[in-house]
Amino acid sequence: MINLVSSWFKVSLSCLALVFSVSVLAEVRIQDSQGEQAFSQSPVRIAALSWELVEDVIELGLEPVAIPEREAYQEWVAQPVLPASSVDIGGRAEPNLEKLAQLKPDVILIGAALKDIQAKLERIAPVVFFDTYQRDHNNQEKADQVFLTLAKLLDKEVHAQAKLAARQQVFEQLRGQLNAAFPAGLPKVTSLRFASTTSAYVYGDNAMPQYALEHLGLQAAMPLASTQWGVTQKRLKSLRGIKEGVVLYFKPFHFEKKLAKSPLWRSMPFVKQGNVASVASTWTYGGAMSLQYLAQAMTDSLLEVAKQQ
Amino acid sequence: MMRFLLLCVSLPFICVLSLQIDSDLSLWQQWQILLSQELDQSYEQIDWAYSRLPRLVMALLVGACMGLIGSIIQQLTRNPLLSPATLGSSSGAWLGLIILAVVWPEGQSQYQVFAAMLGACIALALVLMICGVRNLTGLSVVLSGMAVNLLFGAIAIALILMNDQYAKNLFIWGAGDLSQNGWEKVYWLWPHCLLGLAILGFAGKPLDLLKMGQSAASGRGLNVAALFLVLMLVGLWMLSAAITMVGIVGFLGLVSPNLARLIGARAAGKELYISTLLGAILLVVADSLALYLNTITFEVVPTGLTTAFLGAPLLIWLIQKRLSQQDKIAYLTNYSKASFTSTKLLVSGLALLAIVLLALLTHMDDGLNFRWPDEFAWPIRWPRIVASLAAGAGMAVSGVIMQRLIHNPLASPDLLGVSAGAVLALVATSGFLGWRIGELGPLVAFSGSFLILLILLVLGSRFRFAPAPMILTGVALSAFIETLVQGVLMKGTEEVYDILRWLAGSTYRVKPDQAWVLMLGVSVLILISLSLHRWLTLMSMGREVAAARGVNVKRAFILLLILSVSLCSLVTSILGPIAFVSIVAPHLASLLGARQVSTQILLSALLGAGFLQLADWLGQMVIYPNQLAAGTMAAIIGGVFFMLLLLRNRSVS
Structure with missing residues (x-):
């Protein structure tokens, strides 16, 4: 009986403590893609399990303790540079949960790829879920929103605002360069990634490269309906519709020389006019600040085009 | 004979029809291009001459290769269930390409052919090793082929998952894509197809002898082992070449020879000819379908897909029609003499x-x-x-x-x-x-x-x-x-x-x-x-x-x-x-x-x-x-x- 009373007492006490901690101590409240989350204090040890979230955390001036696929990130995303302290915990789709637990994170940031194992992750640390890429929202606005929400969670809001303002300045500056390079008016531009010498993944509405171009004041040369990732596969032939515009293609493309030699490619209106250039390898499914890297890389290529004319 | 002639006549018609899909050029203009070899710089003409025409030739070459090889394999093994795909070659080629893409991405523009061929040959060697060259007549070889397909497929998937960004561009090959950019691939492939002409010319008689059974054929002075080795190697060489160029296009090798026999090809040589012809016709039809679908949908429709839509029902129909109960073997216990304790x-x-x-x-x-x-x-x-x-x-x-x-x-x-x-x-x-x-x-x-x-x-x-x-x-x-x-x-x-x-x-x-x-x-x-x-x-x-x-x-x-x-x-x-x-x-x-x-x-x-x-x-x-x-x-x-x-x-x- 005494046992029962004491255990009841314990339970009610802990309930009280719980209520207390949520209502009074909760200092950070954020909205992730599933609703409101409350944290008693800003997490310090951050596990970012998706590359765009890794980018965001680093851009906020922090070093995530756990990240997936270190080598592949350095190869394909590259910017921002990974801190040496971030530990590789394995694949983006199947991160090593035990290794993650050993790193004792305060919070785990995930994207859509890991939503179905949220319950497993929650045993390790609170999970914050950001669904950046969706067909029915604006991916870039969402990326900015995710960036700001993260900033709020990590107590870096001032830093984040400064970063976004700096990004805006970079856009202005790049736009100035472009305007100077194309005195007759800015061309329309479409970017793509070749899949073979006969087909390409074209970035259309809701694609990050497309948003980057929009921020530079450039319109799409080949308007494409919005999709989840913003990319649509197209036959080479359908590119001939781009009569006036410029085509930028992302590297790496290992059949570049073969394509350049082919009569089909050479008879494209934009190739004949010299309105084509390659873009240095850049990650096209990134976070808020990746837009800036995209804009820089694509501006470099466009300046090349302008120089050739 | 009539049917054979009919097929021969229908092929050019189908080809001409196929060339009309998704082209703004009139038949007369197309004819002019063929005759004069001169192009003005309009995109339509260049597209027709450097994309559509090579694509048609490619479909003819690849389809014919597949039909011919299917017939050879089935006649050599006297197994109507065999096709190049069941021998594991496409999964081998697929794995070869993926390994190349992961290990040496820059080498892809030069060495894809080599990687795919090597993969295909290794896969075939494995299949032959598993079931034994003498056991090519039964269901075992189909199952061995499936086993090798499973193994290679598993390795390929693991490699793709570990290197997702590298493998992306290969998916289009995996889907079987016939689209061409210039004549380069056709120029590369056609010399390999000359081997096929040699087979058509000389393989008929020895294959007819083989129909009487291996011992009877040897009795008449046929070196069965040599025939087998030469035809198999030549066939699979052509096959690897074709797969490397267009990717995985299934069903043709299995369907064409069976269809040829169904419409009355009795003699070995005749079956080779008709199967070759049927393979070419089927692939051109499937490719035309893909071309047509590409004009009415926003998605890219690969030829491998339309071939499967044509081939799978045909194959299932053939299985229903042709195969009776033939296996009456009891469960094979060829294992150990150890007793269970x-x-x-x-x-x-x-x-x-x-x-x-x-x-x-x-x-x-x-x-x-x-x-x-x-x-x-x-x-x-x-x-x-x-x-x-x-x-x-x-x-x-x-x-x-x-x-x-x-x-x-x-x-x-x-x-x-x-x-x-x-x-x-x-x-x-x-x-x-x-x-x-x-x-x-x-x-x-x-x-x-x-x-x-x-x-x-x-x-x-x-x-x-x-x-x-x-x-x-x-x-x-x-x-x-x-x-x-x-x-x-x-x-x-x-x-x-x-x-x-x-x-x-x-x-x-x-x-x-x-x-x-x-x-x-x-x-x-x-x-x-x-x-x-x-x-x-x-x-x-x-x-x-x-x-x-x-x-x-x-x-x-x-x-x-x-x-x-x-x-x-x-x-x-x-x-x-x-x-x-x-x-x-x-x-x-x-x-x-x-x-x-x-x-x-x-x-x-x-x-x-x-x-x-x-x-x-x-x-x-x-x-x-x-x-x-x-x-x-x-x-x-x-x-x-x-x-x-x-x-x-x-x-x-």
Whole structure:
């Protein structure tokens, strides 16, 4: 009986403590893609399990303790540079949960790829879920929103605002360069990634490269309906519709020389006019600040085009 | 003869028609281009001359190659079920390309041909090694080919998943794409096709001799071995060349020769000609369909897809029409003379226990450590362990039943297209609802598997469930579904990797309740199998024996088939496809001397559970902190082990 009373007492006490901690101590409240989350204090040890979230955390001036696929990130995303302290915990789709637990994170940031194992992750640390890429929202606005929400969670809001303002300045500056390079008016531009010498993944509405171009004041040369990732596969032939515009293609493309030699490619209106250039390898499914890297890389290529004319 | 002429005449018509699709040029303008070889700079003309025309020529060349090679292989082996794809060459070429893309991406523009050819040749060599050059006439070679396909496919998926960005551009090749940019590829391919002309000219007579049987042919001075070697090598060389250029285009090699025989090609030479012609016609028609679909949809439709849409129904129709009950072999027990003792069961049980302990105790933090899992590791580990044990046991028993039912030690339920059905259901539902595959429950996968079973039962009742057509129908269905999936993969967006990840067969995402459901379901189904052991014993002695002992053969067959497929689908729906356990575990059990059905079921279950758990554990160790899926590891270890076993068997006998 005494046992029962004491255990009841314990339970009610802990309930009280719980209520207390949520209502009074909760200092950070954020909205992730599933609703409101409350944290008693800003997490310090951050596990970012998706590359765009890794980018965001680093851009906020922090070093995530756990990240997936270190080598592949350095190869394909590259910017921002990974801190040496971030530990590789394995694949983006199947991160090593035990290794993650050993790193004792305060919070785990995930994207859509890991939503179905949220319950497993929650045993390790609170999970914050950001669904950046969706067909029915604006991916870039969402990326900015995710960036700001993260900033709020990590107590870096001032830093984040400064970063976004700096990004805006970079856009202005790049736009100035472009305007100077194309005195007759800015061309329309479409970017793509070749899949073979006969087909390409074209970035259309809701694609990050497309948003980057929009921020530079450039319109799409080949308007494409919005999709989840913003990319649509197209036959080479359908590119001939781009009569006036410029085509930028992302590297790496290992059949570049073969394509350049082919009569089909050479008879494209934009190739004949010299309105084509390659873009240095850049990650096209990134976070808020990746837009800036995209804009820089694509501006470099466009300046090349302008120089050739 | 009339029919042959008719085909010859129809080909040019089809070609001209095909050239009219998606082209603004009039027939007269096209004719002018052909005659004058002069182009003005309009895009339409250049497109026609450098894209459409080479594409047509490519379709003709590749189709003809496939038809010819199919006919050669089928005549040499006198096996109407064989095609280049069943000999593993396309999966070999696929793996070769992926390895090149991962290891040396810059080399792709120069060495793709080499990589694909090497892969195709290695795959073929493996198939021949497994089934033996003398055994090319039966179902065994089809099953060996499927085994090699599974092994290579598993390795390819693992490589893609570990290097997702590198492999992206290869998906379009995997889907079979005939689109051309210039004449380069045609120029490369046509000299290889000259070999085909030589075959057409000279192979007819010796192949006719071969029809009388090997000994009779040798008696008339034919060097059978040399003929076989030369024709096979030349054929597969052409095939590798064609695959390398256009990617995976299935069905033609299997369908064309059978169709040729159906319309009355009796003599060997004639069959070669008609099959070649049919292959060309079929591919041009399929490609025209793809071209047409490309003009009315926004998506890119690959030719491999339209070929499958034409070829799969044709193939299933042919199977229904041509194949009667031909296999009447009893279950082949060519294994060991060792007798089964309870000590062996005990040792197997202990080994299983050791494997489970190994999985629980090993930790990879700063070096290899052994300790009891802590509060974090425990909830992560136990669902995986329970799931892989149950899945291993389930697949093993499923294999025992299938092998005894089909009378072939290489048969396995996933060959019937069960896992292909599951993946189709997942891909279709996720596409329809816009959810990612991980969010769909196992029920979707399970219903997909059962849909395929239902189709098989309906189709199978026509030929009274004879094993060979049953397996072939399954193979045709899964090849068809695989092509559909390749068509989806071609989109190349991030979520297509979900499909591949599911195909790898991983325990990573198993939830605790799913693990228990799996364990419970598998246990119940194994108990049912044990209670039906008398049926299975009699059925494996042959249908006549079973019928004589008062078994309702048809009902017993259907029930046992459902049992086997249920086990396989249950496992597949929760983990994804798990290959090879269903072949290796029963095989091992027989090696250990388990002859009776019930002992084989029990021992296989133990061995299967241990094997899959070991595979899962190894998968988590070898590339820590990354992991390889249990299905991948099982396919790699099982595949290699399986080949070694067969080699050893061969050298003993």
